[in-house]
Amino acid sequence: MDKSTATQPQLGFFGMCRWAWRQLTTMRVALILLLILALAAIPGSLLPQRIQDPGRVTRFLEDNGAWGQFLDTIQMFDVYSSIWFSSIYLLLMISLVGCVIPRSAQHWKAMRSAPPKAPRRLGRMPGYVAFTSATDSQEFLDTAQTRLRKLGYRTARHGDHVAAERGYLRETGNLVFHISLLVATLTMAIGSLFGYQGQRILIEGDTFTNSLVAYDSFEPGAYYDPDTLPDFRLTLDKFTSAFDADSPGAQFGQPRVFEAEVTTTVDGRSENHTLKVNEPVRVGGTGVYLTGNGYAPEVTVRDATGKVVQSGPTVFVPDGGPGYTSEGVIKVPDAAGTQMGFVGVFLPTATQNDKGELVSSFAELRNPYLVMSGYTGDLGLDSGVPQSVYTLEADSMTQMTDASGEPLVLELGVGQTQQLPNGGSVTFDGVKRYVAVDISQDPTQGLMLVSAICVLLGLGLSLFVPRRRMWVRVADGRVEVAALARGEDPMVERAAKDLAADLRDGGPASAEDSRTSTTGSRIASERD
Amino acid sequence: MDVNTDLAMWSNQLIVSAMIVYAIAMIAYAFDLFGGRELKQSEVTSAESKPLSVRRTSRKTATAVLDAPDTATGGSDDTGSDDAASRHGAERARRAARVGTSLLVLAALLHVAAVLTRALSVMRVPWGNMMEYILTATAITVVVYLIVNIRKDVRYLGTFVAGGVLLSLGLSITVFYTPAAQLIPALQSYWIAIHVPIAILSTALLYISAILAVFQILKARYEDRAPKWLRFTKRLPASTDIERVSYTIAAVGFITWTFTLIAGAIWAEVAWSRYWGWDSKEIWTFVVWVVYAAYLHARATRGWGPTKVAVLNLIGIASVIFNFTVVNVYFNGLHSYSGL
Numbered sequence A: 001m002d003k004s005t006a007t008q009p010q011l012g013f014f015g016m017c018r019w020a021w022r023q024l025t026t027m028r029v030a031l032i033l034l035l036i037l038a039l040a041a042i043p044g045s046l047l048p049q050r051i052q053d054p055g056r057v058t059r060f061l062e063d064n065g066a067w068g069q070f071l072d073t074i075q076m077f078d079v080y081s082s083i084w085f086s087s088i089y090l091l092l093m094i095s096l097v098g099c100v101i102p103r104s105a106q107h108w109k110a111m112r113s114a115p116p117k118a119p120r121r122l123g124r125m126p127g128y129v130a131f132t133s134a135t136d137s138q139e140f141l142d143t144a145q146t147r148l149r150k151l152g153y154r155t156a157r158h159g160d161h162v163a164a165e166r167g168y169l170r171e172t173g174n175l176v177f178h179i180s181l182l183v184a185t186l187t188m189a190i191g192s193l194f195g196y197q198g199q200r201i202l203i204e205g206d207t208f209t210n211s212l213v214a215y216d217s218f219e220p221g222a223y224y225d226p227d228t229l230p231d232f233r234l235t236l237d238k239f240t241s242a243f244d245a246d247s248p249g250a251q252f253g254q255p256r257v258f259e260a261e262v263t264t265t266v267d268g269r270s271e272n273h274t275l276k277v278n279e280p281v282r283v284g285g286t287g288v289y290l291t292g293n294g295y296a297p298e299v300t301v302r303d304a305t306g307k308v309v310q311s312g313p314t315v316f317v318p319d320g321g322p323g324y325t326s327e328g329v330i331k332v333p334d335a336a337g338t339q340m341g342f343v344g345v346f347l348p349t350a351t352q353n354d355k356g357e358l359v360s361s362f363a364e365l366r367n368p369y370l371v372m373s374g375y376t377g378d379l380g381l382d383s384g385v386p387q388s389v390y391t392l393e394a395d396s397m398t399q400m401t402d403a404s405g406e407p408l409v410l411e412l413g414v415g416q417t418q419q420l421p422n423g424g425s426v427t428f429d430g431v432k433r434y435v436a437v438d439i440s441q442d443p444t445q446g447l448m449l450v451s452a453i454c455v456l457l458g459l460g461l462s463l464f465v466p467r468r469r470m471w472v473r474v475a476d477g478r479v480e481v482a483a484l485a486r487g488e489d490p491m492v493e494r495a496a497k498d499l500a501a502d503l504r505d506g507g508p509a510s511a512e513d514s515r516t517s518t519t520g521s522r523i524a525s526e527r528d
Numbered sequence B: 001m002d003v004n005t006d007l008a009m010w011s012n013q014l015i016v017s018a019m020i021v022y023a024i025a026m027i028a029y030a031f032d033l034f035g036g037r038e039l040k041q042s043e044v045t046s047a048e049s050k051p052l053s054v055r056r057t058s059r060k061t062a063t064a065v066l067d068a069p070d071t072a073t074g075g076s077d078d079t080g081s082d083d084a085a086s087r088h089g090a091e092r093a094r095r096a097a098r099v100g101t102s103l104l105v106l107a108a109l110l111h112v113a114a115v116l117t118r119a120l121s122v123m124r125v126p127w128g129n130m131m132e133y134i135l136t137a138t139a140i141t142v143v144v145y146l147i148v149n150i151r152k153d154v155r156y157l158g159t160f161v162a163g164g165v166l167l168s169l170g171l172s173i174t175v176f177y178t179p180a181a182q183l184i185p186a187l188q189s190y191w192i193a194i195h196v197p198i199a200i201l202s203t204a205l206l207y208i209s210a211i212l213a214v215f216q217i218l219k220a221r222y223e224d225r226a227p228k229w230l231r232f233t234k235r236l237p238a239s240t241d242i243e244r245v246s247y248t249i250a251a252v253g254f255i256t257w258t259f260t261l262i263a264g265a266i267w268a269e270v271a272w273s274r275y276w277g278w279d280s281k282e283i284w285t286f287v288v289w290v291v292y293a294a295y296l297h298a299r300a301t302r303g304w305g306p307t308k309v310a311v312l313n314l315i316g317i318a319s320v321i322f323n324f325t326v327v328n329v330y331f332n333g334l335h336s337y338s339g340l
């Protein structure tokens, strides 16, 4: 290569393209691209990614200033859709196409042509046996040919010898593998364009009607048409969980059962299902997956006039710890006088720790307790700025205080009521369970599965089908059996010996008996 | 919750007993590998002066028996150099290897018993957290090693099989120790019985392939420059021979890894609503896969010598280990089952 680059003054544009194409489709470049691909995939596991957790990306950006900005500019938080990552795998795909097309053509030709003639000197083949035979040479070759055919070889007669070849499936497998890999990559890219993914939280008793407004979040692919959302309803009847109360150490408190009883309704027909973590419910080409759960304390708030201004369950978000300590916000916009808001934690099994703080020591409802602070003032719901239901803009509100002027702390067990300084009251009525479900559709999943299976089958064939040529030559009563591996084939010597033993058929052994050649075993496996 | 604590305790005892036997096996193997001083000069020359081309024929003598003579020093029916005395000497010199293998079989029995009692203590698959994964993966590694040994004498690996297993088991009952218990809901799926054992098998295969790659590199260097500190590699087969075994095992490992990846993707669809989401575990499984794909390509690429290719194999196993340890413990992702 060095020489040609030194002496190629005018390639011209097309010449350049041809040169680039040829380079791109070499094994060497494919290999380098593979290595770069492996490297390029790594940063996505070290830095937070928007497709995983946009919240963490935002926090990372806040914490890291200019460095974060820089990383963002070079798409380090969107690695797998970044220009650089895409370029690498696109180049690899192009390289693959450039590799597969000529090889397919070659293979097509090879499959339809006869096995090639024997080289003049068979003695140098990796598998080689010679012996003498008194049988008529044509008759002998006939037998050899039948024998080889039975062993799955394609055979051809060339004058004094039979040529045979087997293992075309190896190359077929290799091509199937590489082509399926291409299809899989394309499918992955396309699948995300035509599907969608949405999330929804359902409290026991809630019904979800599949329409855009019913989703808490909805991420359609670029070409997804929301009008095609399948029509169904899903009700969460009951959610059951169980946690490990017996095991020691880190296993204590781990979840053991999550089960949601749901009812789906399609075209007026209702069915009951049990939705579990690994058992999604599939309705109308859509999958409903159980991805999370938590507690929704039911709280009743009365204003100064004694009127109920808020009641029912509110979703509290667990902190991820084993005790299911959960945070939540209750907003009361319709109270007489001023709006109210409450921020607090819910403890399924409230216990005092060594420092006297209230913590939750277990995830089940053994001693449910609600601890909240109250605020009055403008909730900001009318400002037009979209608000999270899980946060309260406490800065623009006034914290409630008790008689001594200290910030008011509401501490409620189930069934308890506490008066508010403004004359209202808060009652903790009970607790409901809720689940978070993912609802998604990917019309290309089936194709993906098929390509994945083809990848696997092709790979198996291409690595383990031995491709081998054999020749049986009879000249002057002397029989030579030779085998040549094409690619990895540990059995090549054995193949020659077994065939020779077979053909010799118990005939008289000669002095030259079974001289096994010992050279050239690698000849075939060295690629051009 | 449905845990037979007696059996679980038995399992722990068995692990410790197995570790003790592994330790002795490792020492025996190390004597075989490094205690080459008493190797008779005649054998050494016969092994070395043999033309490279003889290698393949000698393989057949190494078939079928665990205690067959080493390929390099063993039978060589067509050079005439194998006088009975030297073969005898080689046999005697490998008594340590035989002891090592016998001990390894014993340790493997204890080890498998530990896996079984652990599984029975909770009546489920014994790979529900990192500790159990290591416990089973190391057992499979030893079994794979013993099986490979039936077909081809690779007892020179013994030191590192026993050593690696010993180290891993030590970690599993300390750093990664997890009491026996039932599975978390995220793991309650029949996919755990498909995806994980094949992942374990892949890890075992790729580990053995990697130790072979190390020996291949050392032996190649010895063939090249014969430095003193590599004298022990005289006992090994030729580097091209080691390379071929290493490659074959890695190729099987690559297929099983591909299967692991695909089965994982199917499970991910069932559990998390999408088959691929670039979760940190998915990323590293992909990285591992691409590295081994590169390894297979490199082997077929001109200009990539066997040593360079073997280095890719080592990068591969390094990423497998990274994927299991660092990714599981330090990276947060959906795939957190470590039990720590």
Ligand code: HEM
Pocket (backbone or CB within 6 Å): A024, A025, A026, A027, A028, A030, A092, A093, A095, A096, A097, A099, A100, A174, A178, A181, A459, A462, A463, A487, B292, B293, B296, B297, B299, B300
């Ligand atoms: C996405 C990119 C690619 C991946 C993941 C990939 C993967 C693989 C794998 C796993 C094998 C092993 C099977 C075997 O050894 O037969 C293989 C073999 C092979 N690949 Fe690729 N490949 C890719 C691209 C390419 C490209 C671009 C070329 C052509 C330049 C190519 C040419 C080959 C050849 C010739 C073999 C057979 C090697 C042999 O006979 O040992 N591959 N590929």
